[in-house]
Amino acid sequence: MFESIQLRGIYLRVINSIGFYPALLVVISMILSIAFVSVEYLGFIQALKVRMAFFLVDTEENARAILTVLIGSVISLTVFSFSMVMVVLNTAGSNLSPRLIPGLVTRKPHQLVLGFYLGTIIFSTIMLINLDKQGSVSDVAKIPSLGILFALLMGLVSLILFVYFIHSISREVQVDNVLDRLFRKTKQGITEVIAQQAKSKGHDLPDVSHWYPLTSLSDGYYKGMDKSRLLKVAKKHNLTLYITIAQSDFVFKGQTILLCNEDIDTQDELHQEINACIIFYVEEYVSDHYSYGLKQISEIAVKALSPGINDPGTAAKAIDILCVLLIRALPLAGYTCIDEEDSEAPAMFCCEPSFERIVFDNLVQIKSYAKSDVFVVCKLIRSVHRVLISVDDPQKQEVLFLYMQSIVCDASAALDNQFDKAKIISALKEVQSTDPEYAEQLLKGLA
Incomplete structure (x- = not known):
């Protein structure tokens, strides 16, 4: 196998x-x-x-x-x-x-x-x-x-x-061409996942709390699966699988990679057959999953903010693109059903990165490098505010509010002149149209 x-x-x-x-x-x-x-x-x-x-x-x-x-x-x-x-x-x-x-x-x-x-x-x-x-x-x-x-x-x-x-x-x-290409490919990847999730809207993720774990037989970065082959295995043995690892996660040998509605851990041949469908390799291609495009755009922004490059304009453009993609990713559910068409019950569910993880993986490191640059801090606040306006889920709103709070805390500690703080206060006042009470808390944290 x-x-x-x-x-x-x-x-x-x-x-x-x-x-x-x-x-x-x-x-x-x-x-x-x-x-x-x-x-x-x-x-x-x-x-x-x-x-x-x-x-x-x-x-x-x-x-x-x-x-x-x-x-x-x-x-x-x-x-x-x-x-x-x-x-x-x-x-x-x-x-x-x-x-x-x-x-x-x-x-x-x-x-x-x-x-x-x-x-x-x-x-x-x-x-x-x-x-x-x-x-x-x-x-x-x-x-x-x-x-x-x-x-x-x-x-x-x-x-x-x-x-x-x-x-x-x-x-x-040319960084503009690189960012534009990454934006188009990432947007296409997000659109494809949303379309796939829309096709299987009638299939809800079952309660997997009592399902049986299946471990990995090898190490490496998870980059996907042989979907058609894994579906055949699941259909053949009448199994329902839930892939618990997300794209680009590093998997250790012996780590749980999926949950199964049947206990097959003792069936070595079937265990190996399922593991043979899991793909591990090092390189990250945007065509594999939209998360790689988001990560690469984020790393371009971080690289632009480094002392050796010192290009806040590129960082600002990358932040704008990331926030547009975050808005595109808002309809994404936490899982995707993978099955043949006209199937009554899906045989496989795949974990998708949560909104909180997307924000953490792609925006937190930018915040850390930009805290002493008032121009980029204001750009972050205004861009995240645009995402916030598009969000109607309270949990996602809370994620964005906490992120903005961390931006203000880091900037307040890094900036010590009133001119810079006045610019940040001006950017924060735009948030008041969304949530005046929370914006007031952010303004107090900057004072």
Whole structure:
């Protein structure tokens, strides 16, 4: 059973590797070059080459010179492009957040460009190898001129892709573009979870207090599950499961990861089969879960507030984006039902991060770093107030009020001049429209 866990982990590492698409395009180029060499000297191809002789190389010396220059030039483009990737990754890790690196590495357009470079090199090299092969054909036929023409076209496309690559890679490290991309992907992830929860509104989470725990057989960061396979296991054994761990939680071996309505802890084979459906790996991709997008936006804000970067404007923009996403996340329930359509009773429930945890994980650290910056403190108060206006759940309101109280307490201890405190008081007065009594308490705490 654990072989399937390893295979799943290898699969995820392969498809998320920077070399996945380049390797795929290299294989395609090799197959294409072999196909060109195989059909180059067929009768109808020879007739076609006579008609388009104006575009074809007719001497071995010219062909060798063209291919040699082409291979060297594309190798130079490849080296420069890979160097640019390393610069972007280093800049993103040092100025924004190291957690952005997996997402930048797996950007498909850049992988395809690098793969096309490598494919052009491989294709041209195979054409060069096949120059002046001995055979029964004429001297002109010994030159794979049609393949060389195609290699030249690939070289021209490589130049166009190089211009696109430089333009695109230079935009990757612009913080506005990074935040915008994270915002769109995170919003999409939240919308998908809300839609999935809406489909199963008729299924309430049963009382799991008497259910039986099932422990993990391995360590790692929980990044999801093989839903279809786990559903099949649950249906086959007539089980109902409740995943108790949230996305990105670190799981220790022997820790409870789910609750089951039947006691299956002694059934080793079934225990292993269920564990084989749980996915652990280190990297954090926004496409896996919206919580990773929230975390990365939060870390960009914290990094911007560090003394080495000192960019409160970026922090303020990240705070605005986070609060917009918090408003989007308000309809989220504490669990999600996962089952096939038209099923009478769901076989699996998944835990979702609570609103309190989302606020704690993504806003508390910003508060700690921003307490001595009156501009960012006021931005936090006003942004959280906008979230507060959208909340109609008393528990969520209490979470936001407590957070604002901690902002005021930290700022009051860190700021000692009346100008800064006056600015914070001005921001707090906006809260009075929501809850005058609580706002009064916050103002007293600042006095």
